Every structure is written in structure tokens, then in C-alpha cells.
Amino acid sequence: MKVSLKLFGTYRKYLPTSTQGSICSLDVLVGTRIEELQALVPIPTDENLVILINGRTPLAGQVLEEGDTIAIFPAMAGGCSFRRD
Amino acid sequence: MYGWNGKLLRVDLTHQTISVEDIDPQTAKDFIGGRGLAIKYLYDEMDPRVDPLSPESRMIFATGPLTATPVPTGNRYMVVAKSPLTGALTCSNAGGIFPTEMKRTGFDLIIFEGKAKEPVYLWINDNKVEIRLAGHIWGKNTHETEDIILAATEPKAKVACIGPAGEQLARIATIMNDKHRAAARSGVGAVMGSKNLKAVAVRGTNYVALAEPKQAKELCRKVQTEVNRDVKKGSSLREYGTAYVPVVTNEIGILPTRNFQTGVFDGVEGITGYVLKEKYLIRAKPCFGCPIACGRMTRVEDPVYGGEGEGPEYETIAALGSACGIGNLAAITKANYLCNELGLDTISMGMTISCAMELYEKGHLPEEDIGMRLGFGDADAMIEMVKLAGEREGFGDLLAEGSYRLAEKYGHPEYSITAKKLEFPGYDPRGSKGMGLLYATSNIGASHMAGDLAYMEVFGVPKKLDPLSIEKKPWYIKHFEDVFAIIDATGLCVFLSIRYLFDPTFEVMPTRLMELFNYITGAGYTMDSLLEAGDRIYNLERMFLVRAGFSRADDTLPSRMLEEPMPEGPARGQVVELEEMLDEFYALRGWDENGVPTQEKLESLGLSW
Numbered sequence: 002m003k004v005s006l007k008l009f010g011t012y013r014k015y016l017p018t019s020t021q022g023s024i025c026s027l028d029v030l031v032g033t034r035i036e037e038l039q040a041l042v043p044i045p046t047d048e049n050l051v052i053l054i055n056g057r058t059p060l061a062g063q064v065l066e067e068g069d070t071i072a073i074f075p076a077m078a079g080g081c082s083f084r085r086d
Numbered sequence: 087m088y089g090w091n092g093k094l095l096r097v098d099l100t101h102q103t104i105s106v107e108d109i110d111p112q113t114a115k116d117f118i119g120g121r122g123l124a125i126k127y128l129y130d131e132m133d134p135r136v137d138p139l140s141p142e143s144r145m146i147f148a149t150g151p152l153t154a155t156p157v158p159t160g161n162r163y164m165v166v167a168k169s170p171l172t173g174a175l176t177c178s179n180a181g182g183i184f185p186t187e188m189k190r191t192g193f194d195l196i197i198f199e200g201k202a203k204e205p206v207y208l209w210i211n212d213n214k215v216e217i218r219l220a221g222h223i224w225g226k227n228t229h230e231t232e233d234i235i236l237a238a239t240e241p242k243a244k245v246a247c248i249g250p251a252g253e254q255l256a257r258i259a260t261i262m263n264d265k266h267r268a269a270a271r272s273g274v275g276a277v278m279g280s281k282n283l284k285a286v287a288v289r290g291t292n293y294v295a296l297a298e299p300k301q302a303k304e305l306c307r308k309v310q311t312e313v314n315r316d317v318k319k320g321s322s323l324r325e326y327g328t329a330y331v332p333v334v335t336n337e338i339g340i341l342p343t344r345n346f347q348t349g350v351f352d353g354v355e356g357i358t359g360y361v362l363k364e365k366y367l368i369r370a371k372p373c374f375g376c377p378i379a380c381g382r383m384t385r386v387e388d389p390v391y392g393g394e395g396e397g398p399e400y401e402t403i404a405a406l407g408s409a410c411g412i413g414n415l416a417a418i419t420k421a422n423y424l425c426n427e428l429g430l431d432t433i434s435m436g437m438t439i440s441c442a443m444e445l446y447e448k449g450h451l452p453e454e455d456i457g458m459r460l461g462f463g464d465a466d467a468m469i470e471m472v473k474l475a476g477e478r479e480g481f482g483d484l485l486a487e488g489s490y491r492l493a494e495k496y497g498h499p500e501y502s503i504t505a506k507k508l509e510f511p512g513y514d515p516r517g518s519k520g521m522g523l524l525y526a527t528s529n530i531g532a533s534h535m536a537g538d539l540a541y542m543e544v545f546g547v548p549k550k551l552d553p554l555s556i557e558k559k560p561w562y563i564k565h566f567e568d569v570f571a572i573i574d575a576t577g578l579c580v581f582l583s584i585r586y587l588f589d590p591t592f593e594v595m596p597t598r599l600m601e602l603f604n605y606i607t608g609a610g611y612t613m614d615s616l617l618e619a620g621d622r623i624y625n626l627e628r629m630f631l632v633r634a635g636f637s638r639a640d641d642t643l644p645s646r647m648l649e650e651p652m653p654e655g656p657a658r659g660q661v662v663e664l665e666e667m668l669d670e671f672y673a674l675r676g677w678d679e680n681g682v683p684t685q686e687k688l689e690s691l692g693l694s695w
Contacts, residue, residue: 007337010322010330013360022355023333051546056337056656058552072337075322076546 002031002067006042009074012050015043027071035063038071049076088297089151089607090114094127095193095215097208099281100141100200104215109194115609115619116692118575119194120150121177122623124166127197128175129626134634138168138273139255139280141201147188147246147286150577151607154189154294156306158313159579161186161374169272170280171257171434171488172506172531174636175627176272179535180246181373181579182264187244189577190290202282207247209239210288220284224253227427228262231285239287247285248275249429254478255279256486258434262426266381266396267373270431272508272530273488297608305602309586313377323380323581324370326359328400331512332408333358338544338553339655340517342409342510344462345440346503346646349514350655353413357403361415371396378581384419390466391420398422398432401534404512405436406472410443411462418465421472428476434488437509439471441489441501450496456481500645506531506636515647517657518543520551520559520566523667526641527563527681529627535574537566541584548590556663560671568620569596575623576603622691625675625683629695638681641668 006027008016017025029041035054039046052059053072065071092114096105109123117123124146136142145167152160163185169176188196191210205220218238223231228249235245244264252259252275259275260268296302322330335341336354343351355361362382371381385394391414398406398419406425407418425432439460445451446460453459457480460467474482484492489502489509503510508531515522520539528536539562543553551562573583576599587599600616603609611619642648647662672679676687688694 007333009333009337010359011320011325014320023358023360049546051550053337053656056339057554058550072334074334075320076548076550 002029004029004065004068005070007070007072009072011075012044012073029065033065035059035065042073044073050074051076087111088295089155090119091189091192091194093193094195094197096197098200099198099202099206099283102217117623118151118572118619120148120575120577121164121166121571122575122619123195124148124164124177125175125623125626125630127195128166129630134168134630136168138170138277143168143277145198145277145281147196149185149189149194150575152603153577154186155296155606156303157578157602157606158306158310159373159376159582160577161376162577162579163188164574165261165269165274167274167277169530170276171273172508173634174506174529174531174631176274176530177574178269178271178274179574180263180267180269182267183374184244184246184263184288185577186374187290188288189294190292191288192290192292198281198283201280205282205284207235207285207287208283211240212289212291223284225250228429229265229427232265235285235287240289243287243289245285245287248278249427249476251429251476251486252276252279256430256475256478257488258431258438258486260429260431262429266426268426270433271533275429296606298605302602302605305605310377312586317377321378323378326363327380327382329362329382329398329403330359331400332403334544335512338517339652339657340514342404342512342514344411345409345444345501346510346514348653348655349517349657351408354408356413357407357415357418365415366419373579376579380581386416386419388416391416393420393423395423395426397426401512402432402436405433406468409436409440410468412465412468414465417469421469424469424472424476430472430476433511434509435472435475437503438485438489438492439468441493441503442485444501445493445496445498450498503644503646504532505643506640508532513540513544515643515662516652516660518553519556519662520563522643522647522662522664523559523563523671526643526664527671528567529624529631535570535580537563537570538580539563539566547585548588548594549592554657554660556667560667560674564671564674565594567624568617569594571623572596572616572620618691622693625688625691626693628683629693632682641681
């Protein structure tokens with residue numbers, strides 16, 4: 002089923018090159034949960050990021066629905082993650 | 087002393103006298119510096135009921151103990167005074183290079199009192215201080231002013247100055263430094279103008295002493311390395327500046343649109359960071375000692391909107407853009423340049439124009455008063471309003487009073503989207519509830535920088551909170567108000583501090599900030615004593631407000647936020663449940679139900695009326 006994907010900030014670079022604006026279309030299997038989404042998008046898995054579904058904070062285990070708009074952006078705008086070694 | 091210079095400069099403009107005073111080390115430790123130390127002096131020396139534009143009013147330039155140290159982003163100062171816009175306190179923050187240079191003259195603070203008989207500027211060349219005539223510069227914009235003063239002092243000097251707006255006591259006037267950086271909110275430029283003080287020029291060659299230089303520099307290097315690594319991977323602030331934010335706030339449905347009538351702007355893709363980058367960016371620009379470089383040097387090549395300078399920032403794009411229904415980034419950028427040259431707060435200017443637009447469209451503000459049409463979306467009219475306000479000409483004279491006095495004059499103060507008469511910044515609190523509590527309770531009025539919980543509600547830094555929930559928000563706002571007071575007192579930039587000097591947990595504790603602070607100053611803070619210092623600063627500011635006549639009745643929001651549900655978007659149907667949060671907030675603060683600090687609370691912080 003089709004959902005919309007918006008990538009903001011430095012994640013823009015993961016949008017298909019022909020994209021107008023910040024939004025593109027994504028095909029996902031029915032029943033895909035929010036936790037499975039990151040694997041479908043070419044953003045490195047060690048990133049701290051924010052995911053919104055239709056502009057709202059998703060619930061754990063939330064299942065995507067046809068026509069949902071998913072927005073993803075880095076959680077740390079100045080830098081991508083805070084690591085204490 | 088380490089970190090602190092331990093000295094302040096007192097400038098009596100009435101009597102044209104200059105004196106140097108020592109700062110008591112224990113006082114410095116109790117109030118940290120910057121905003122904290124400044125409120126201590128202001129509270130002790132000034133009657134909070136005084137007219138902010140009178141000679142009795144005091145204005146303090148305050149650097150922090152970490153300003154001009156090797157700490158990345160140790161480059162900030164604050165201008166602290168009673169505000170002519172709000173009647174409350176203001177502490178306006180700016181970066182650039184001026185604050186570092188000021189700290190290196192050997193003075194932590196400059197306290198201005200009185201009023202000069204004619205326009206003057208102050209020239210501090212290390213420990214040589216002169217008051218010089220400025221009649222020939224009065225009337226010049228901030229860029230011309232800096233050029234003239236540098237030619238008359240020293241090319242390596244740094245300048246903070248007002249433009250025509252501050253000279254003419256516009257209540258939304260800024261103090262600009264290094265031409266493009268602004269101590270912006272609450273009309274500090276008018277306070278400076280009321281003293282006939284056109285500018286402060288500084289040249290400093292001292293170095294700040296460090297208590298434990300080896301440890302300090304090592305930790306600084308570590309932080310620097312982390313930032314550099316993140317920038318290399320991809321930093322939205324480096325690549326796009328704060329201008330990347332409009333699409334984010336729009337996505338959550340909190341981008342101020344048409345005077346906060348809604349939080350969704352359909353022109354958002356035309357005014358966001360990648361468009362700025364593609365069309366107008368010359369290069370990223372850092373403040374002194376900053377590895378992030380979120381500043382934008384830009385140029386617009388256009389017959390109508392042409393210009394060059396720094397910006398626009400997110401707040402400017404929201405206030406002069408979406409809040410005015412304007413989706414033309416060139417026009418917004420031009421308005422930004424004009425605000426900087428004239429010395430106007432882009433947030434208050436934009437939100438005052440958007441208020442005028444709503445009054446006009448609803449038939450409460452006649453076209454003949456304005457001199458032209460002023461509907462939402464009219465970019466050329468918006469730019470004309472900025473020019474008029476900057477010189478207090480025509481309708482600009484009223485715009486310069488800010489949105490509350492404007493809306494009140496036309497019988498509809500409810501269209502002024504302000505708290506304590508300070509215009510809201512770029513987050514509609516109906517979709518970011520913590521921000522609603524912040525705007526209502528901040529000691530300067532609706533400022534996001536007084537405790538920016540948008541970091542967590544919107545950006546997920548260091549952790550994500552649900553912006554639509556009010557759960558635990560009173561705790562978070564109290565905590566953020568205290569830790570932002572600490573950051574403002576140290577002289578660091580929030581962009582670095584909140585990301586790299588705070589623990590990445592829901593408790594958001596400033597562990598590395600404390601470590602750095604102790605290495606630099608040798609002050610021996612514990613986490614408890616550091617947090618207590620933030621609480622102390624906040625409470626002393628509140629005491630100033632109480633004595634100035636503020637109470638619970640002023641800890642409120644416009645009826646639009648409390649009673650008009652957000653009409654569309656992800657925050658649709660929401661209002662700010664302020665009353666529910668306020669009682670819990672007062673209890674956490676140790677205040678009574680009128681928002682007054684209790685005797686017990688004050689004693690625990692070593693404060694007294």
C-alpha cells in the first residue's frame with residue numbers, strides 16, 4: 002500500500018533525486034509497524050531520529066495505514082547523536 | 087578569580103563618570119554570571135516600578151564566566167534591563183564576536199545608569215574607557231554606525247549599537263552587535279536609546295584565567311571533536327541554519343500562520359532551509375569559537391528585495407513569513423536585512439504586523455490609518471511596515487509600540503498574540519503544550535529561550551516528548567527554565583549546551599556543563615548547587631516582577647490559545663490547558679497560589695525581599 006514519506010533537514014539527501022519539495026511516495030506491505038519502517042528507508046540505523054505519523058507522535062507498535070504521511074528528521078540538529086564514551 | 091574577571095564597569099551617563107568595581111566572588115558564584123549576576127545588581131540597585139525609559143532605569147551588559155574561554159560557543163552576553171514593551175524584566179542574548187571582545191577588556195559587566203545630555207558612545211580599549219560624542223552618528227543605521235565607529239577607534243574593535251528604531255524608543259528595538267547579531271527581545275534598544283547611548287565599542291586583549299587549564303582544554307577538545315564528527319556526518323544547522331525548521335513545525339501543525347489563526351501554512355515549502363540554501367546562501371557563518379556555524383551569510387539579487395547580510399533565522403521566517411501569510415523567501419530575507427539595519431526585533435516586528443493584518447482584514451483597522459492595504463500575504467506592504475516602524479514614521483509609529491498597544495488602540499487586544507505583551511515566537515502552544523506554560527510563566531514574557539522545551543516536544547533533543555500532552559510538563563518547564571538560566575548565566579550558546587553538555591536522558595541534567603564550569607572557574611559546584619543557582623536566578627527575577635506589580639493574573643495566554651481550538655492539522659481541536667498546569671507549576675516552584683515565592687522558598691535560596 003502507498004504511504005507518503007517526508008524527510009527534513011540533512012535527511013533530504015535520502016529523498017529520490019527527482020523529488021519536488023520534501024515528500025515522496027513509499028510502497029509498504031499491509032501491516033507494517035512503525036518500528037519496521039526504518040529498515041525500509043536508507044537512513045543509517047545508528048541515527049537518533051524523530052518519526053512522526055501524520056504529524057503526531059506514533060504509539061509503540063503502531064501499524065501504518067494507507068495514505069499515512071510519515072515524517073523523519075534528525076533528533077539532533079547541531080549534530081546527529083550524543084555519545085558518552 | 088578564574089573564568090570571571092571579577093570586575094565591572096559602571097558608567098553614569100548623567101554625570102559622565104566612569105568607575106570600576108570589584109565583584110564579590112561569593113556573589114559571582116551564587117548567581118553564576120551573565121543574566122544571573124545582572125539580575126542581582128538590577129534588583130539591588132533599581133526600583134522595579136521605575137519607568138524603563140527614564141534616567142533611573144539601569145541597563146546591564148553581562149558576559150558570563152565562560153565567555154571568551156576555550157569552551158566552544160563561549161561567546162555570549164546578555165542585555166538585562168526593565169523592558170519598555172512588557173514592564174517586566176528583559177534579558178536579551180546575543181552572540182557574534184562583541185561579547186568575547188567585551189570580556190577580554192577585563193570587565194564582566196557594564197552597568198549603565200542615567201542619561202547623557204546628548205548622543206554619546208562608549209569606547210573601551212582594554213582598561214582605557216572614554217565617553218565620546220555621537221551626534222554625527224545619531225540617525226545612522228546599525229551598519230553605517232559600526233563602520234564610522236571602527237574608523238574612529240580601531241579596525242579590530244567590536245561594536246554593539248542601536249539604529250534609528252532604538253533612538254526613537256521603538257518598544258521593539260534591538261541592540262545589534264557585529265552588524266548582524268541581535269540582543270533582540272523586549273525593546274532593549276529603546277532603553278539604550280533613552281539614555282542617548284548610541285553604541286559601545288570594545289577592544290580587549292586580556293585572556294581569561296582558567297582554574298584547571300589542562301582538564302578544561304581536554305574536555306573542550308573532546309566536545310569539539312564530537313561536534314566536528316556530527317557535522318561531518320551531516321548537521322542540519324550547519325547545512326541549512328535554523329531555517330530548516332519551518333517544515334518541521336508545519337508538520338506538527340504549530341507553524342504560526344496568519345497571526346496564529348492556524349498552525350499549518352500551505353506555502354511552507356517555499357520558505358524553508360533548502361530553498362534558502364539553493365537561492366541565497368553565500369556561506370555558513372559561526373559566532374566566535376563555534377564549531378556548529380548555524381549562521382547564514384546570504385545575498386538576494388532582486389530589483390525589489392535585493393540586499394545582503396546574515397539570516398534569516400527560523401523565528402524571522404515564521405514571524406515575517408508564515409505569520410503574515412507570506413511565502414516569498416526573498417521578501418522575508420529583505421525584511422530581515424531591514425530589521426537588522428534599523429535595529430528591530432524580527433519576532434516582535436513580524437508578529438505586530440501580523441496582528442495589524444488581522445485587525446485590518448476583520449475591519450477594525452481602517453486602511454486610511456495605515457496608508458495602504460495590509461492583507462495577509464502582502465509582502466510589499468509588510469516590507470513597507472518594517473521601514474515605517476524603524477523610523478517611527480506614519481503608521482510605523484504605532485507599530486513600533488508592539489502588537490498589544492496597537493490592538494488595544496483598535497479595541498481588540500485579543501488579537502495581540504503575546505504573553506506579558508511580548509510577542510510569541512514560532513511555536514503555537516496549542517500544539518506544543520509545554521511551550522504554552524513557558525510563555526505564560528517566563529519572567530520576560532513569551533520567549534522560547536527562557537526554557538525551550540520545543541527541544542524535546544518538537545526536535546527530540548535529548549529525548550522526545552509528546553507535544554500534545556500536558557503530563558509532567560510543569561516539571562519540565564520548571565527544570566528547563568532553571569537550566570536555561572544557568573546556560574544564559576555562563577555565557578554559552580544553547581545550541582551547543584543542550585546537545586553536548588547535558589545528559590541524553592529524560593532527566594536532562596547538565597553534567598558536562600558542570601564539569602566544564604568547575605574546570606574553568608574552580609568554583610566547585612555540585613549538581614545540586616548548580617541547579618540551585620539556576621533556581622535562585624529565576625526566583626530573584628520573579629521577585630523583581632512581583633515588585634513591579636506582576637501576579638498570577640499576568641501568567642496567562644491570549645484567549646485564542648485558551649479557548650479557540652486549533653482549526654486544522656495534527657493539533658486540531660487542541661487548546662492550552664494552562665490552569666491545570668499552572669497550580670502544579672507554582673507548587674513545584676515553591677510559590678503560593680498567586681505565583682509569589684514563599685518566605686520558605688526564598689530563605690532556602692538565600693534570598694530576601
